[in-house]
Amino acid sequence: MTFPAPRRWFAALAWLPGQGARRDVLIEADGDRFTSVTPGAQAPPDVTRLRGLTLPGFANAHSHAFHRALRSTTQADRGTFWTWRERMYDVAARLDPDSYRRLARAVFAEMALAGVSCVGEFHYLHHQPGGHPYDDPNAMGRALIEAAAEAGLRITLLDTCYLAGGLSADGPLPLAGPQLRFGDGDAVRWAARVTDLGCDEHGMISPHAQAGAAIHSVRAVPREQMHPIVAWAHRFGAPLHAHMSEQRAENEACQAVYGMSPTRLLYEQDVLGPRTTVVHATHVDDGDLALLGGCQTFACLCPTTERDLGDGLAPAQALAAASCPLTLGSDSHAVIDLLEEARGVEYAERLGREARGHFTAAALLRAATSAGHASLGWPDAGEIAPGAHADLVTLSLDSVRTAGTADGLALEAAVFAATAADVRDVVIGGRDVVREGAHLLVPDVPAELSRSIRAVLG
Numbered sequence: 001m002t003f004p005a006p007r008r009w010f011a012a013l014a015w016l017p018g019q020g021a022r023r024d025v026l027i028e029a030d031g032d033r034f035t036s037v038t039p040g041a042q043a044p045p046d047v048t049r050l051r052g053l054t055l056p057g058f059a060n061a062h063s064h065a066f067h068r069a070l071r072s073t074t075q076a077d078r079g080t081f082w083t084w085r086e087r088m089y090d091v092a093a094r095l096d097p098d099s100y101r102r103l104a105r106a107v108f109a110e111m112a113l114a115g116v117s118c119v120g121e122f123h124y125l126h127h128q129p130g131g132h133p134y135d136d137p138n139a140m141g142r143a144l145i146e147a148a149a150e151a152g153l154r155i156t157l158l159d160t161c162y163l164a165g166g167l168s169a170d171g172p173l174p175l176a177g178p179q180l181r182f183g184d185g186d187a188v189r190w191a192a193r194v195t196d197l198g199c200d201e202h203g204m205i206s207p208h209a210q211a212g213a214a215i216h217s218v219r220a221v222p223r224e225q226m227h228p229i230v231a232w233a234h235r236f237g238a239p240l241h242a243h244m245s246e247q248r249a250e251n252e253a254c255q256a257v258y259g260m261s262p263t264r265l266l267y268e269q270d271v272l273g274p275r276t277t278v279v280h281a282t283h284v285d286d287g288d289l290a291l292l293g294g295c296q297t298f299a300c301l302c303p304t305t306e307r308d309l310g311d312g313l314a315p316a317q318a319l320a321a322a323s324c325p326l327t328l329g330s331d332s333h334a335v336i337d338l339l340e341e342a343r344g345v346e347y348a349e350r351l352g353r354e355a356r357g358h359f360t361a362a363a364l365l366r367a368a369t370s371a372g373h374a375s376l377g378w379p380d381a382g383e384i385a386p387g388a389h390a391d392l393v394t395l396s397l398d399s400v401r402t403a404g405t406a407d408g409l410a411l412e413a414a415v416f417a418a419t420a421a422d423v424r425d426v427v428i429g430g431r432d433v434v435r436e437g438a439h440l441l442v443p444d445v446p447a448e449l450s451r452s453i454r455a456v457l458g
């Protein structure tokens with residue numbers, strides 16, 4: 001990867017750590033890092049001007065890229081969770097490394113247009129239909145890494161261990177049908193395959209990509225298989241993610257088989273900790289909250305997916321109060337809009353408690369930026385500050401949604417009124433990726449989405 005030359009931007013309004021939204025901010029970068037940030041500055045000549053509100057890049061902390069092909073189709077006939085899952089398996093059965101690279105490139109380009117500078121791709125579609133590995137057993141993961149590079153994003157490939165087809169009262173069920181593509185046999189073989197991705201001792205695969213680990217869920221990874229995954233994550237200092245307690249049925253099965261909640265099971269297997277993210281955490285009780293918070297585990301909320309699937313309301317404020325940093329993901333990509341996810345956290349809390357006023361706009365933006373990046377293993381991203389990755393997202397404040405916003409309320413307008421359609425300019429690692437709402441690396445994102453989705457829907 002070649003790094004861009006030193007660059008300077010002049011932001012009319014920029015959100016700076018600990019300072020709120022400041023006017024006239026001169027932002028300088030060398031290569032892929034910010035070198036200086038000066039509010040109240042004079043605009044030098046020949047500087048790139050950023051109108052509107054400039055934020056750090058967004059982290060989409062939980063994505064399954066191929067689910068984008070299901071958008072709208074799963075809404076037909078008032079589909080249930082299970083019809084949704086059947087359609088998801090249909091698409092999963094048709095992808096190969098080439099079609100997945102094209103689809104993911106378009107999906108990641110859509111993310112860039114929405115201001116996402118880094119994606120956490122929770123990746124479990126590893127092998128050929130039937131479960132036989134490709135010549136390169138990591139061909140699918142490499143397709144995702146390539147797709148992110150082509151779309152201009154950084155990626156954490158959360159390579160997911162998925163060994164069982166479910167958890168019944170009698171124990172784990174074998175993989176069947178389309179699920180055979182997900183399985184490595186056991187966690188030791190999973191670890192050997194992931195190590196073959198070729199990351200360095202810090203988990204870096206290339207400057208834009210790092211490896212992370214994921215336990216699909218307590219439904220898909222039996223208790224005795226968890227330790228090799230945890231050990232792999234420790235060896236590389238890598239992030240470790242797991243779906244957890246998204247639906248009550250998982251809690252009930254876990255209770256029946258292991259006699260404890262999914263949270264306690266993960267705690268007892270040393271899965272929880274400050275490099276770990278639990279995704280959803282929808283159905284957790286006070287005992288679970290104490291374990292999660294005591295370990296400073298990240299909680300990734302995906303409000304648009306959780307409401308789409310009818311999962312329930314995650315106890316967002318209780319998680320935050322228990323010391324779980326919150327992050328955001330677009331998960332199934334019912335929509336890709338991190339601002340919608342951010343306000344969804346507050347709105348779900350308001351509906352659940354029948355009261356307003358739980359999170360500030362700044363707290364929700366931290367979930368979308370610094371906390372999200374940290375949960376993906378990029379703690380030096382997600383803030384406009386010297387030394388951080390040079391990622392910028394500029395939202396227009398003169399669209400039909402945002403016009404009339406006072407400077408002092410720009411963060412509130414961003415979180416509660418703006419949408420992904422208000423993202424005008426995106427800089428990732430010092431490089432322009434989106435300019436005036438147009439992706440500079442993928443010229444026609446809607447056409448690429450349409451082509452690549454038609455190819456996998458048949």
Ligand SMILES: [Zn+2]
Nearest residue numbers: 064122243331
């Ligand atoms: Zn998910």
